[in-house]
Amino acid sequence: MKVMEVADFCSTSRVLIVAGKGGVGKTTVTAALAVAAARAGMSVLVVEVEGKSGLGAMFGTTGLGYEEIDLGPGIRARFLTPDAALVDYLVSHGLRRISKRLVASGALEVVATAVPGMKDILVLGKVKSLEESRSADLIIVDAPAAGHAISFLLSARGILDAVRVGPVRKQAADVVSLLSDPQRCQVLLVTLPEETPVSEVIETAFAIEDRAGVKLGPVVVNGCFEPLPAGVGASGAAVLDDARACTRFVSEREADDLAHAAAFRRERHHVQHEQIARLRAQLPLPQIELPFVFSPDITHAQLDVLADALTRGIEQL
């Protein structure tokens, strides 16, 4: 069997939507995926749809805005706001005169309330036009937190029900055809190997597949502890035995610290292992495990490690 390469995987569909519950590391996975794809020689555009995501900080820059910026070799990013996407859209459809007014008067706010999903469709419509204009080999969308992710993906179908005429309806129809075409778009779900996130990702997966009709790619399980070999550091006394065996001095206190840290890791690994097994049993999607990053800050060094792991995970699919 041919090994799946990152480039193959990332060109399966031109738009990858990364979705998951808040706090599972969606933006981190988005960034690592961008790094992995760029390394494989692809040009990548990362699209943020919520402000303050921290994506810029991971690449050492700030000020992610509506205009594209370079995050590194082969990686560009932009932050799509509904207001700016609307103005863009109206201008490109010969409605420049009213575009500013629609936003400035607060009418967009009212219309967006009248038509649920209006803002989402403006953003997804912009993603669609970026896809059509081939502005990058791969567009990665860092979706809103789950719950919102489902309504984000359902927005186009909702609009088709609510709005019967006009350009917004056309836009929605185009977005539906983007989302439902696995050659053009798929969703990558991210979760943590913990109880609540696993339960939620299972629910989200079924909702996305059944109701939004979007193809699901593998589930990325973030923050996995690698196990310590069995028996290593089982107790403070065991650590002291090892120390004697190789004639090193280890104080009793240090032996306890070493054993406690090892026990903590084992316990976490055990809980995670159970949850990963439950996910596998309840959700028939391939999994890619990413290692726990021992740093609350994600910068280049951590992204490289995660991109390596993603690359390996993709090769094993």
Added chain:
Amino acid sequence: MTADLDELISARHVVICCGTGGVGKTTTAAVLALEAARRGRNSCVVTIDPARRLADALGVEHLTNQPTEIEPELWNGDAGTDIVPGGRLSALMLDTKSTFDNLVNRNATSPEQARRILDNTFYRNVSGALGGTQEYMAMEKLHELHDEGGFDLIVVDTPPTRHALDFLDAPNRLTRLLDNRIFRLLMMPTRAYLRVASVAVQAFLRTVARVVGSEVIQDVVAFFRAFEGMEEGFRERAQAVNALLADPRTAFVLITSPRRDALEEATFFAQRLGTSGQSVQALIVNRVHPSFGEESPAGLRATAAALRHDPSPAAAHLALLYDNLADFREVARLERDHIENLRATLAGDAALAYVPYLAHDVYDFGALHEVGRHLFDTVPVQ
């Protein structure tokens, strides 16, 4: 001087739990209400969207939008001696739509007016969980409980919005919508709306209709017209909610995890609260890693590297263990630095409490109480 988390739940009337999603906000809100009940108070927790097993534990799975008292045996069963008698614990799960419906019914000048609004398509979208309505209704519910509930303490969990502070602004949103210039023109009574509207407004509306279809505009117009005469009531209510939020017996508790993105959001929130003249009275950091001793990660890694020169299996074991300890020391050190940075941006007297990384999710009263002990007995994380 450090404010006391104990003081907050023993003496305050309202505690608002803020923070981004995924940091254990709902669980923490439940813990605060539970601990207040254990101290003899009549407390109520308003939850937004609990995980199913927590909802089961609280008995809110099948609850309505009204507070339901939780059987004392359920929450003080493992009593111990530290329970002050007389405490009561209630919980409710916020139903955004029925809270909004109540608000409309209360403010309507006639049952017909209420019906016209409740049946309007635009209203049904507004009152669903959209664009800040959930936040608005959480605050509305809080005020309702404050007015009518007879509770000593109301603990409010806020919706898991990306921007944790949306709810501060939420009560003003509808009144702002009602104040919108163009739509005020549409609401002018007695004549068909397009006749009174200026030519410019008509042209504008036609363009909007071209973009989204005229039915949408008709729904919106009908909604605003149906609202006529009720704006004042809504405006007064928004002011009353704002006053309750600013009351000295209301406390804001900021909940976060030690991850950088969560802490950045928390810092931003604290600043935003400051600009509205309020402050964070307590900071609760969930899921803090234990720190396992005092040694520096660099020293531990150097030891691990030295051990790798020794080919014996025992040395290989030790090298793994030193690296592992270094990893956790590193995490602990960075987490504590970040927490200190956040604390430095808060007003000097904010209480700080940690809850360590727990092996299992919190979904029964035993586990809620365990979190409570970490928060209130200030069990050191080390």
